[in-house]
Amino acid sequence: MSNKVLVVDDKQMMRDSVTATLQRAGFIAVAAADGESALKLLARHRPGAVVTDLKMPEMDGLELLQRMRQADDQLPVVLMTAYGTVDAAVSAMKQGAFDFIQKPFEGDQLVMVVRRAVEHHRLLQENAALRSSTRTFQSEPVLVGRSAVMRSLAQQIQQYAHSHGNVLIGGESGTGKEVVSRMIHAHSPRRDSVMLAVNCAALSTSLLESELFGHEKGAFTGADQLRKGRFELADGGTLLLDEISEIEPPLQAKLLRVLQEGQFERVGSSFSMQVDVRVIATTNRDLSRSVAQGQFRQDLYFRLNVLPLTLPPLRHRAGDVALLAEHFLVQVGLREGRDPKRFDEEALVLLQQYPWPGNVRELQNICERASVLTRGAIITAEMIRPWLAAPTWPSSQPSAHTPLPTIAPLPHEMVSPPAATLAAQVKPLEEMERAQILETLRRFSGNRQRTATALGIGVRTLGLKLKKWKELNLVEQTI
Numbered sequence: 509m510s511n512k513v514l515v516v517d518d519k520q521m522m523r524d525s526v527t528a529t530l531q532r533a534g535f536i537a538v539a540a541a542d543g544e545s546a547l548k549l550l551a552r553h554r555p556g557a558v559v560t561d562l563k564m565p566e567m568d569g570l571e572l573l574q575r576m577r578q579a580d581d582q583l584p585v586v587l588m589t590a591y592g593t594v595d596a597a598v599s600a601m602k603q604g605a606f607d608f609i610q611k612p613f614e615g616d617q618l619v620m621v622v623r624r625a626v627e628h629h630r631l632l633q634e635n636a637a638l639r640s641s642t643r644t645f646q647s648e649p650v651l652v653g654r655s656a657v658m659r660s661l662a663q664q665i666q667q668y669a670h671s672h673g674n675v676l677i678g679g680e681s682g683t684g685k686e687v688v689s690r691m692i693h694a695h696s697p698r699r700d701s702v703m704l705a706v707n708c709a710a711l712s713t714s715l716l717e718s719e720l721f722g723h724e725k726g727a728f729t730g731a732d733q734l735r736k737g738r739f740e741l742a743d744g745g746t747l748l749l750d751e752i753s754e755i756e757p758p759l760q761a762k763l764l765r766v767l768q769e770g771q772f773e774r775v776g777s778s779f780s781m782q783v784d785v786r787v788i789a790t791t792n793r794d795l796s797r798s799v800a801q802g803q804f805r806q807d808l809y810f811r812l813n814v815l816p817l818t819l820p821p822l823r824h825r826a827g828d829v830a831l832l833a834e835h836f837l838v839q840v841g842l843r844e845g846r847d848p849k850r851f852d853e854e855a856l857v858l859l860q861q862y863p864w865p866g867n868v869r870e871l872q873n874i875c876e877r878a879s880v881l882t883r884g885a886i887i888t889a890e891m892i893r894p895w896l897a898a899p900t901w902p903s904s905q906p907s908a909h910t911p912l913p914t915i916a917p918l919p920h921e922m923v924s925p926p927a928a929t930l931a932a933q934v935k936p937l938e939e940m941e942r943a944q945i946l947e948t949l950r951r952f953s954g955n956r957q958r959t960a961t962a963l964g965i966g967v968r969t970l971g972l973k974l975k976k977w978k979e980l981n982l983v984e985q986t987i
């Protein structure tokens with residue numbers, strides 16, 4: 509967040525004294541003698557506030573105010589007015605000035621107004637980052653693992669955190685690329701600034717471009733509002749670009765420029781912005797191969813791959829499985845306010861032997877699901893075996909081609925007293941499943957995504973089940 513203030517005044521003495529006062533108070537002050545050069549400095553320095561004289565020969569303070577707010581409608585502008593020009597000051601406030609200060613003023617007065625303005629800007633920026641569709645991160649990242657490879661990884665994370673270089677993290681899906689990138693940010697000098705994430709595979713090229721770089725109002729059909737991009741919102745912080753290999757060549761060029769020079773333009777604008785963003789990119793493809801095949805720019809690859817890191821699949825560090833499992837069971841316990849459950853010996857052996865195609869994420873799903881479905885304190889091998897063996901289970905990321913995972917048959921211990929016939933057994937099973945789902949839904953206040961995650965099923969599967977039960981009047985219609 510910017511501690512910079514842009515000072516605009518045509519009179520050198522005034523400019524120098526305001527600049528000096530602000531610098532003594534700890535701000536970084538940048539000065540301009542007229543409106544045009546102020547607009548140029550604005551793009552280059554991205555100040556947190558502007559202090560401008562009202563009366564200037566070419567572009568006056570009011571016009572400058574308007575032009576600046578066109579570029580950034582959140583930028584606080586403070587006007588310095590001469591004694592007796594209160595009317596002009598009032599109309600400036602109506603046009604969106606943050607405040608005005610009447611000449612002659614004391615240094616303290618100036619510092620106070622500017623402090624408020626900069627703080628106001630910081631809050632607006634933070635809110636914008638939180639409101640955006642991009643994910644931000646609230647909780648502390650935790651990296652569990654005692655295997656040799658995880659230990660050396662922890663060391664590497666520390667080293668990388670203190671460097672400014674971009675990081676490229678490779679590894680299969682669910683191996684912990686996001687956790688690692690959050691750790692790097694959390695231990696870096698940027699830790700107090702924001703970290704944002706964009707999934708490059710989730711958006712079309714044009715949507716991704718405006719997501720990353722923002723757009724001006726009217727830049728294209730549907731752009732009815734100015735929108736700041738992630739590079740602008742992450743200024744001073746870290747931007748996580750997931751699945752970087754999926755970026756198309758035209759955007760690769762734009763990305764290269766922002767990585768090289770810190771410069772970019774919003775879509776529909778010719779105004780260059782200057783930002784300071786550290787990029788962490790992830791990929792589950794071999795990016796050097798994409799380069800060799802001509803799908804990914806080599807210069808961009810080198811820019812991203814300054815600090816490379818590869819996460820090993822979970823099957824290569826079976827020694828971490830028990831520890832991770834315990835960690836996830838404790839997390840569920842904490843979330844639900846009860847003692848954590850435990851796997852018995854046989855169950856742990858089973859977990860350690862399983863190849864984990866969905867890696868840590870899959871283990872986490874199994875742990876949460878077993879926690880939810882086990883009545884007692886101990887999770888048995890019996891309970892988890894069907895989930896580990898089922899051919900369509902687990903699928904870490906269901907695609908259009910893989911059938912969505914459904915709830916696997918429940919092991920015998922869980923079923924209510926054995927019924928006489930097979931036909932009779934089917935119904936209690938369904939009822940149990942329904943009760944389980946309804947209870948989980950209640951626990952998460954009706955949030956389907958969290959319920960589905962906790963149960964280890966797809967949110968679509970959950971939706972279909974609820975729909976069916978509603979049609980059969982088995983559950984309340986309001987669910």
Ligand SMILES: Nc1ncnc2c1ncn2[C@@H]1O[C@H](COP(=O)(O)OP(=O)(O)OP(=O)(O)O)[C@@H](O)[C@H]1O
Nearest residue numbers: 650651652653680681682683684685686687868869
């Ligand atoms: N070493 C670890 N310790 C604790 N939790 C972990 C660890 N590794 C992964 N996790 C957890 O596993 C889940 C998946 O991890 P993450 O999202 O970082 O994977 P990813 O490599 O980014 O996956 P994808 O490629 O699918 O985006 C997360 O919930 C994360 O908290």
Ligand SMILES: [Mg+2]
Nearest residue numbers: 685686750790
């Ligand atoms: Mg990820």
